[in-house]
Amino acid sequence: xxxxxxxxxxxxxTIPILFGVSVFTFAMVHLTPGDPIDQLVxxxxxxxxxxxxxxxxxxxxDGPVWQQYFTWITNVLQGDFGTVINVDQPVGPYxxxxxxxxxxxxxxxxxxxxxxxxPTGIYAAVNKDTLGDDLxxxxxxxxxxxPNFWLGLMLILVFALWLDLWPVLAPxxxxxxxxxxxYLVLPGVTIGTASSATLMRVMRSSMAEEMNKEYVTAARAxxxxxRTVVLKHVLRNSLISVTTIxxxxxxxxxxxxxxxxxxxxxxxxxxxxxxAISGREVDLIMAITLFTGVTIILANLLADIVYAxxxxxxxxx
Amino acid sequence: xxxxxxxxxxxNFYTEEGVVTAVDDLSFRIDRGEKFGVVGESGAGKxxxxxxxxxxxxxxxxxxxxxxxxxxxxxxxxxxxxxxxVRGNDIAMIFQDAQTALNPVYTVxxxxxxxxxxxxxxxxxxARDRTIRLLDDVGIPEPEARYDDYPHEFSGGMQQRAxxxxxxxxxxxxxxxxxxxxxxxxxxxxxxxDRLDRLADEYDTAIQLIxxxxxxxxxxxxxxxxxxxxxxxxNAPVEELYYDPKHPYTVGLMSAIPRIGDRQDxxxxxxxxxxxxxxxxxxxxxxPRCPFAEEACTRKQPPLVDPETGDGVGLSDRSAACLAYxxxxxxxxxxxxxxxxxxxxxxxxxxxxxxxGRTDTEPLQADSDPVGLDTDLxxxxxxxxxxxxxxx
Numbered sequence: 001x002x003x004x005x006x007x008x009x010x011x012x013x014t015i016p017i018l019f020g021v022s023v024f025t026f027a028m029v030h031l032t033p034g035d036p037i038d039q040l041v042x043x044x045x046x047x048x049x050x051x052x053x054x055x056x057x058x059x060x061x062d063g064p065v066w067q068q069y070f071t072w073i074t075n076v077l078q079g080d081f082g083t084v085i086n087v088d089q090p091v092g093p094y095x096x097x098x099x100x101x102x103x104x105x106x107x108x109x110x111x112x113x114x115x116x117x118x119p120t121g122i123y124a125a126v127n128k129d130t131l132g133d134d135l136x137x138x139x140x141x142x143x144x145x146x147p148n149f150w151l152g153l154m155l156i157l158v159f160a161l162w163l164d165l166w167p168v169l170a171p172x173x174x175x176x177x178x179x180x181x182x183y184l185v186l187p188g189v190t191i192g193t194a195s196s197a198t199l200m201r202v203m204r205s206s207m208a209e210e211m212n213k214e215y216v217t218a219a220r221a222x223x224x225x226x227r228t229v230v231l232k233h234v235l236r237n238s239l240i241s242v243t244t245i246x247x248x249x250x251x252x253x254x255x256x257x258x259x260x261x262x263x264x265x266x267x268x269x270x271x272x273x274x275x276a277i278s279g280r281e282v283d284l285i286m287a288i289t290l291f292t293g294v295t296i297i298l299a300n301l302l303a304d305i306v307y308a309x310x311x312x313x314x315x316x317x
Numbered sequence: 318x319x320x321x322x323x324x325x326x327x328x329n330f331y332t333e334e335g336v337v338t339a340v341d342d343l344s345f346r347i348d349r350g351e352k353f354g355v356v357g358e359s360g361a362g363k364x365x366x367x368x369x370x371x372x373x374x375x376x377x378x379x380x381x382x383x384x385x386x387x388x389x390x391x392x393x394x395x396x397x398x399x400x401x402x403v404r405g406n407d408i409a410m411i412f413q414d415a416q417t418a419l420n421p422v423y424t425v426x427x428x429x430x431x432x433x434x435x436x437x438x439x440x441x442x443x444a445r446d447r448t449i450r451l452l453d454d455v456g457i458p459e460p461e462a463r464y465d466d467y468p469h470e471f472s473g474g475m476q477q478r479a480x481x482x483x484x485x486x487x488x489x490x491x492x493x494x495x496x497x498x499x500x501x502x503x504x505x506x507x508x509x510x511d512r513l514d515r516l517a518d519e520y521d522t523a524i525q526l527i528x529x530x531x532x533x534x535x536x537x538x539x540x541x542x543x544x545x546x547x548x549x550x551x552n553a554p555v556e557e558l559y560y561d562p563k564h565p566y567t568v569g570l571m572s573a574i575p576r577i578g579d580r581q582d583x584x585x586x587x588x589x590x591x592x593x594x595x596x597x598x599x600x601x602x603x604x605p606r607c608p609f610a611e612e613a614c615t616r617k618q619p620p621l622v623d624p625e626t627g628d629g630v631g632l633s634d635r636s637a638a639c640l641a642y643x644x645x646x647x648x649x650x651x652x653x654x655x656x657x658x659x660x661x662x663x664x665x666x667x668x669x670x671x672x673x674g675r676t677d678t679e680p681l682q683a684d685s686d687p688v689g690l691d692t693d694l695x696x697x698x699x700x701x702x703x704x705x706x707x708x709x
Contacts, residue, residue, distance in 0.1 A: 213417060214412060214414065214417040214418045215417060215418055215419060215420040215421075217368075217373060217375075217412075217418075218410075218412055218418040218419070218420075218480075218483075219420065220373055220404070221371055221373060221404055221405060221409070221410040221412075222404065222405035222409075222431070222432040222435070222483070223401045223402060223403070223404035223405035223406055223432065223435065223436060224401070224405070224431065224432070224435060225398075225401060228431075228435075233420050233423075236422050236423075237420070237421070237422055310422065311421070311422055312421070312422060312467040312469070313421060313467070313469050
């Protein structure tokens with residue numbers, strides 16, 4: 001009951017946050033000059049001023065900014081997220097076409113990050129100040145320092161061009177087919193590596209700190225094998241701080257997706273976002289931003305729920 | 318053959334300040350079913366000794382040398398996995414602070430059962446039954462319901478009881494209790510010690526009781542080892558230690574026990590603090606604090622000898638490490654011990670047994686100025702204030 005109430009409260013508090021995000025983004029987009037109609041006119045010089053005004057009016061781009069915002073939010077509350085003017089398609093279906101690609105990429109990257117980070121972090125903590133620990137430190141530092149786009153390009157260069165091992169340009173096939181999964185690997189690794197570096201450092205330091213606690217000596221004094229001591233007693237306590245970072249990384253994974261999707265020409269939301277910005281597609285920018293906001297908020301909510309599962313001392317009531 | 322025979326144990330810690338010899342050439346033995354007390358100030362090496370016996374010394378510490386024979390088997394020669402079969406099974410440990418010794422994210426019951434499942438190959442259900450019986454034994458009400466509680470749902474006293482249940486879970490032959498009641502208040506302390514005492518008899522378990530509380534020793538132990546700066550300075554059966562302490566440090570500890578009815582404004586203390594173990598004083602490490610110290614004490618490290626004969630001893634019951642017994646001192650140790658209601662004299666209080674209760678009537682009373690010191694010495698600051706080690 002306590003947990004359900006906690007979730008309800010948390011979901012309600014997201015409303016003002018999302019409202020704030022929408023106002024801020026809307027203002028930012030309108031601070032930059034130009035809109036899709038300007039581009040249309042530039043490409044088609046034969047359009048008259050009267051026609052231009054008519055098109056603007058049709059997409060609600062003629063009023064003052066506050067009025068445009070009011071119209072936009074009224075429509076959104078009724079489930080209408082507007083139009084992608086360039087292709088004259090409603091935003092909803094436009095996003096739904098690309099969303100699964102991004103979710104697949106993000107989850108894959110996230111899983112890769114965890115798969116690399118948790119075992120390496122445990123290894124580094126258990127073998128503190130040995131060669132392996134130092135190597136993991138070098139790896140982490142590289143992972144944090146290397147920009148996504150560079151790593152992505154290098155992976156393409158090495159694995160696709162030189163070694164010819166991996167295909168890169170995804171064909172237009174259903175997402176969840178084995179053929180497509182193969183195309184996920186390189187962009188997924190690119191996204192996962194950067195996140196895994198941060199996660200691994202947190203895993204290591206949190207684990208190393210837990211290893212010094214007396215309950216670890218007590219567990220050893222019981223005669224338990226070191227494997228049990230580490231993987232049962234220490235790991236669960238260490239995962240609490242890792243959960244925080246893992247949720248936090250959702251944001252950077254999405255940010256990574258924007259770059260990585262562009263590098264790998266992956267047909268997802270991230271690439272659509274870049275196009276939306278360069279085309280000043282206000283409705284699309286707004287929708288993707290809000291969607292990202294909701295995802296990040298949900299990830300943090302999930303983290304709060306995982307805390308309670310990991311640590312019995314955390315209670316939400 | 319004794320249950321545990323530790324010989325010439327030396328444990329070093331390699332810290333940034335230098336090498337700390339936490340335990341220095343220490344020897345002692347514990348017989349089956351015996352209750353053996355280890356007493357000394359913080360930093361004397363008591364806990365390190367305890368952890369060494371279980372081979373639980375971790376970096377930057379290292380057991381430099383010595384043998385630890387348990388049941389005739391030298392634990393130092395065993396493989397890691399063979400030592401793990403001894404830990405928790407034959408030798409178990411009760412930790413000082415139950416709150417930190419329990420893992421916060423597992424239930425108390427699970428933390429006790431896991432050792433039972435591991436060492437005794439019990440099934441989940443059997444281990445659970447045994448754990449509930451143990452919780453009942455150590456005095457936890459409604460043990461069945463409490464099995465699934467997490468440590469933070471237990472009070473401090475109950476946590477300590479749970480730790481005792483955990484230590485007893487596989488029927489160990491030796492129980493190392495490292496200041497088992499320091500974190501508790503006096504009433505709970507008395508109850509828990511009483512319970513521990515009875516359970517040790519019931520389970521026929523030997524106890525190595527580590528404490529800085531002489532009262533606790535008097536209450537429970539058969540024999541005592543007094544430690545100072547990583548070395549044993551005196552060994553004695555418990556009564557002899559109280560009636561006839563041989564080492565000036567022991568005498569100082571005794572006189573530091575406050576007594577009900579005393580009309581003193583200040584507590585007696587031993588001047589100074591335990592020396593910094595990176596730079597142990599030359600000769601006898603106690604000499605800077607010792608009221609009887611002579612020039613010889615700064616040069617020569619006193620061996621453990623029989624205080625009657627001055628001969629070297631092995632794992633003897635009665636020994637003290639002071640140059641007074643090797644004939645190196647010019648004068649004699651000059652102190653007197655007055656025990657009220659002691660042996661030979663008619664009891665003048667209700668507690669004639671020196672091993673009786675210690676909270677209501679102090680059974681052991683040294684003279685208010687037992688070491689014959691001038692009070693000025695006791696009041697002034699010690700020559701070495703640099704101590705402040707972690708609890709050893």
